[in-house]
Amino acid sequence: MTAALWPLQQAVVQTLRAHAPLMALVSGVFDEVPENTPHPYVTLGSITETVDDAHNQRGLEASVVLHVWSKYRGYKEASTILAALDAALDRQPLAVAGFTDVSIAHEQHTQLRDPDPDIRHINVSYRVWLTRE
Structure with a gap:
């Protein structure tokens, strides 16, 4: 099975960059x-994939981690x-090259204090299900 890592990363980043409310x-x-x-700003974190095949279909289940960085x-x-990330991604259409039946949902998030006391950080993970074309 070919990994979805790069096409999934491209799809998420392009979707976020095209979402005007987030980019504002x-x-x-x-x-x-x-x-x-x-x-x-927002950074891409890790992407984890697990094979998730069904009878005659090849699929993947992935977790995409994003990081929100703020000095507020x-x-x-x-x-x-x-909230803007969720508006752009959670249960929204996501076109991933080479895959069909792509769905994405907010899985969890965590507020963190950075060692730098001026920085606030939230990491958020999204669960993605994909079927190979």
């Missing part, structure tokens, strides 16, 4: 954050960005 809140959505990028005092800004 952040300086960008990044795989690798450019130096001197102002907060807040408290979690209000990061939580607002999380």
